[in-house]
Amino acid sequence: MNLREKLRSLLVRLYARRVEGHLDHDQVPKHIGVIMDGNRRWAKASGSSAVHGHRAGADKIEEFLGWCTETDVEVVTLWLLSTDNFDRPQEELVPLLGIIENVVRTLAADGRWRVHHVGAMDLLPAGLQHVLKEAEENTAHVDGILVNVAIGYGGRQEIADAVRSMLLDAQDKGVAMEELAESVDIDMIGRHLYTGAQPDPDLVIRTSGEQRLSGFMLWQTAHSEYYFCDVFWPAFRKVDFLRALRDYAARHRRYGG
Numbered sequence: 001m002n003l004r005e006k007l008r009s010l011l012v013r014l015y016a017r018r019v020e021g022h023l024d025h026d027q028v029p030k031h032i033g034v035i036m037d038g039n040r041r042w043a044k045a046s047g048s049s050a051v052h053g054h055r056a057g058a059d060k061i062e063e064f065l066g067w068c069t070e071t072d073v074e075v076v077t078l079w080l081l082s083t084d085n086f087d088r089p090q091e092e093l094v095p096l097l098g099i100i101e102n103v104v105r106t107l108a109a110d111g112r113w114r115v116h117h118v119g120a121m122d123l124l125p126a127g128l129q130h131v132l133k134e135a136e137e138n139t140a141h142v143d144g145i146l147v148n149v150a151i152g153y154g155g156r157q158e159i160a161d162a163v164r165s166m167l168l169d170a171q172d173k174g175v176a177m178e179e180l181a182e183s184v185d186i187d188m189i190g191r192h193l194y195t196g197a198q199p200d201p202d203l204v205i206r207t208s209g210e211q212r213l214s215g216f217m218l219w220q221t222a223h224s225e226y227y228f229c230d231v232f233w234p235a236f237r238k239v240d241f242l243r244a245l246r247d248y249a250a251r252h253r254r255y256g257g
Helices: 003-021 039-045 050-070 083-087 090-110 126-139 157-171 177-182 186-192 238-249
Strands: 031-035 076-082 113-118 144-155 203-206 225-228
Touching: 031 186, 050 090, 050 144, 050 238, 076 083, 076 090, 083 144, 083 157, 083 203, 083 225, 090 126, 090 144, 113 203, 126 144, 144 157, 157 177, 157 186, 157 238, 225 238
Parallel strands: 031 076, 031 203, 076 144, 113 144, 203 225
Antiparallel strands: none
């Protein structure tokens, strides 16, 4: 690192401290959803492979969760793999699944996070399914941030699965279809989502400059605030995170009003 880079790094750290010093923890979002986008483009810009980009993105996760702990965030949903990602070439998908498996193991072993899977479990390889179930069981007692790992996740798939779960539940209880139709409401569908009784995201952060949700938590984000950051996920810094929190705190949430 040359002198100019060292000076720039120092100035960024000082600026981050200033932003953090003015942050009102009472205005911090309790649930943050993160669309961690830009791994491949970050790798391409540095002349590396897509797999290297995914590894760099994975390495950022624990650091990000540490920032969330410092600022009193209670729930974080990390979108690690969408249902659309299964269409990627095998030479990228297979290593990516291995990287995700290691991420889940690392989060569970850390001891600070309570891990919960959101997504279509039956789409995942048996080994990854086992790791996810084991991580949930081993961290169920942890009194820390609830970390939703969205793997094999798609917003439309989630709603379809919620409706299917609701119908099967009614069938098991012997509820007639006419009775079910009369009782269906927003709360009932919400209880059958992957996130169940969890609070909806207050803030959704998407990195890489893309300004769309791509199907992320379509039901739960009806009243969420969005923050789109131009930085690729592997290069996402604490100052970028703090800027997102500052931007969120400055808004007046109207919940559709």
